[in-house]
Amino acid sequence: MKKYIMALDAGTTSNRCILFDWRGRVCSVAQREFAQYFPHPGWVEHDAEELWQSMLSVAREAQNRLGARFDEIAAIGITNQRETSIVWERETGQPICNAIVWQCRRTADYAEELKQRGLTEEIQRKTGLRIDPYFSATKLHWILNHVPGAQARAESGELMFGTVDSWLIYKLSGRRVHATDYSNASRTMLFNITTLCWDRDILRELNIPEGILPETRPSCGFFGESDPEFFGGAIPIAGVAGDQQCALFGQTCFEEGQAKNTYGTGCFMLMNTGEQPVFSRHGLLTTIAWGFNGRVNYALEGSVYAAGAAIQWLRDELQLLDSVEDSEYFATRVEDTNGCYVVPAFTGLGAPYWDPYARGMITGLTRGVNKYHIIRATLESLAFQTYDVLRAMVQDCGIELRSLRVDGGASRNNFLMQFQSDIMNREIVRPACVETTAMGASYLAGLAVGFWKSQQEIRGIWEQNRIFTPNMEEAERERELSGWNQAIKAVFGWARA
Numbered sequence: 119m120k121k122y123i124m125a126l127d128a129g130t131t132s133n134r135c136i137l138f139d140w141r142g143r144v145c146s147v148a149q150r151e152f153a154q155y156f157p158h159p160g161w162v163e164h165d166a167e168e169l170w171q172s173m174l175s176v177a178r179e180a181q182n183r184l185g186a187r188f189d190e191i192a193a194i195g196i197t198n199q200r201e202t203s204i205v206w207e208r209e210t211g212q213p214i215c216n217a218i219v220w221q222c223r224r225t226a227d228y229a230e231e232l233k234q235r236g237l238t239e240e241i242q243r244k245t246g247l248r249i250d251p252y253f254s255a256t257k258l259h260w261i262l263n264h265v266p267g268a269q270a271r272a273e274s275g276e277l278m279f280g281t282v283d284s285w286l287i288y289k290l291s292g293r294r295v296h297a298t299d300y301s302n303a304s305r306t307m308l309f310n311i312t313t314l315c316w317d318r319d320i321l322r323e324l325n326i327p328e329g330i331l332p333e334t335r336p337s338c339g340f341f342g343e344s345d346p347e348f349f350g351g352a353i354p355i356a357g358v359a360g361d362q363q364c365a366l367f368g369q370t371c372f373e374e375g376q377a378k379n380t381y382g383t384g385c386f387m388l389m390n391t392g393e394q395p396v397f398s399r400h401g402l403l404t405t406i407a408w409g410f411n412g413r414v415n416y417a418l419e420g421s422v423y424a425a426g427a428a429i430q431w432l433r434d435e436l437q438l439l440d441s442v443e444d445s446e447y448f449a450t451r452v453e454d455t456n457g458c459y460v461v462p463a464f465t466g467l468g469a470p471y472w473d474p475y476a477r478g479m480i481t482g483l484t485r486g487v488n489k490y491h492i493i494r495a496t497l498e499s500l501a502f503q504t505y506d507v508l509r510a511m512v513q514d515c516g517i518e519l520r521s522l523r524v525d526g527g528a529s530r531n532n533f534l535m536q537f538q539s540d541i542m543n544r545e546i547v548r549p550a551c552v553e554t555t556a557m558g559a560s561y562l563a564g565l566a567v568g569f570w571k572s573q574q575e576i577r578g579i580w581e582q583n584r585i586f587t588p589n590m591e592e593a594e595r596e597r598e599l600s601g602w603n604q605a606i607k608a609v610f611g612w613a614r615a
């Protein structure tokens with residue numbers, strides 16, 4: 119009797135395993151943090167072997183805690199921190215250096231060089247991405263050029279490259295399978311998202327031999343089996359997708375025009391744009407949402423760098439709060455922000471502005487502004503930034519979004535969710551289970567093996583916790599937005615001077 123799906127959630131700071139039952143309930147969880155390495159300013163690395171060992175140990179812990187036998191687990195789903203790049207030896211399975219993490223900026227100069235070579239337009243058209251050190255391509259190029267002998271060994275077929283999903287599939291399958299899914303491939307800046315092939319022209323430009331790359335597959339389908347030694351017997355690995363794409367799937371945004379926003383340290387908004395990629399004219403990324411049932415769904419993606427981080431700043435630097443949860447109570451002690459706006463552009467602005475030189479600012483200060491106004495204005499800044507990304511999405515794809523699904527730590531803040539609904543003039547839907555990333559991976563794996571029969575069936579078990587409906591006069595909304603637009607203009611280019 120198959121009772122559970124095992125979701126492996128490989129995050130940036132910790133690995134987690136959750137066992138879900140057919141109703142989508144969390145039956146068992148285990149989580150472990152792993153080390154972050156910062157060998158130089160702006161560099162971020164993980165030890166790939168440690169990532170694997172820690173994932174295996176949390177998976178076994180979650181299994182043992184529930185006393186689940188391997189044959190009660192219908193399938194394994196994997197979701198992961200995206201873009202992080204690992205190269206290992208085909209012969210031994212040993213990584214040749216630490217994993218280069220998505221946050222790492224070491225390849226900024228090389229990314230700049232690619233722009234100088236005039237590749238921006240071609241890369242956006244083929245991969246949907248902007249040239250940036252964030253994506254895997256320049257990280258893989260760096261490894262091949264800086265680890266002694268790596269380029270030659272890659273050319274003679276001795277090395278394998280993978281993102282974290284690919285590395286976990288390889289290890290989990292007892293080193294039998296070297297594969298990734300379309301959603302993760304679409305974050306490498308090497309994958310043609312229209313032809314669904316590694317792009318030979320881009321590979322040539324970056325001097326990357328195709329043989330080092332994993333095979334690419336749909337996100338929902340059979341990838342291989344776990345080595346029987348790990349869980350007492352073999353379990354099929356049947357669902358794989360990047361974390362943000364899994365959150366979109368876990369929020370059951372299966373249809374064109376549905377969108378979710380994750381309010382964590384930053385915000386990640388993705389909109390399902392259906393079976394055609396929409397190439398952005400407003401600073402968003404085009405990416406593959408998932409490959410499912412012989413089709414590919416695309417998404418537009420926009421991210422906000424500082425969201426929940428701004429609430430932590432109120433707590434840690436300004437010391438206006440003892441806990442981030444208190445922000446809700448304080449914000450509702452006042453009627454409004456008294457004309458004050460906080461723009462938390464601590465590390466510049468992401469979509470749709472892309473200004474690395476912008477810096478944070480508190481504007482509109484008058485003598486009556488107190489700490490409650492500043493706390494409220496900081497919470498409101500998450501909603502304004504989200505609104506800006508949403509507006510860019512609607513302009514790019516012309517789809518009118520009716521409601522937005524939310525998750526992530528700060529989505530628990532009711533004041534913020536109501537204000538978000540007011541400012542966007544749209545419904546906000548918060549699910550009962552905010553573990554949407556792991557849920558998405560389990561849905562993909564469960565659908566592949568028939569644990570769930572259809573997306574329709576999944577919609578039936580998905581539960582909402584609360585709906586927020588807009589409740590703000592249009593004139594007030596316009597006043598709020600025009601104040602925000604004025605505030606954001608004030609921060610552009612600040613650090614360039």
Ligand code: ADP
Nearest residue numbers: 382383426427429430442443526527528530531
């Ligand atoms: P991540 O996965 O990026 O670490 P989480 O989804 O765990 O993020 O969310 C943590 C973030 O959410 C923190 O930045 C924190 O400040 C913010 N946060 C958590 N709870 C609240 C709350 N009740 N109100 C406002 N912000 C919150």
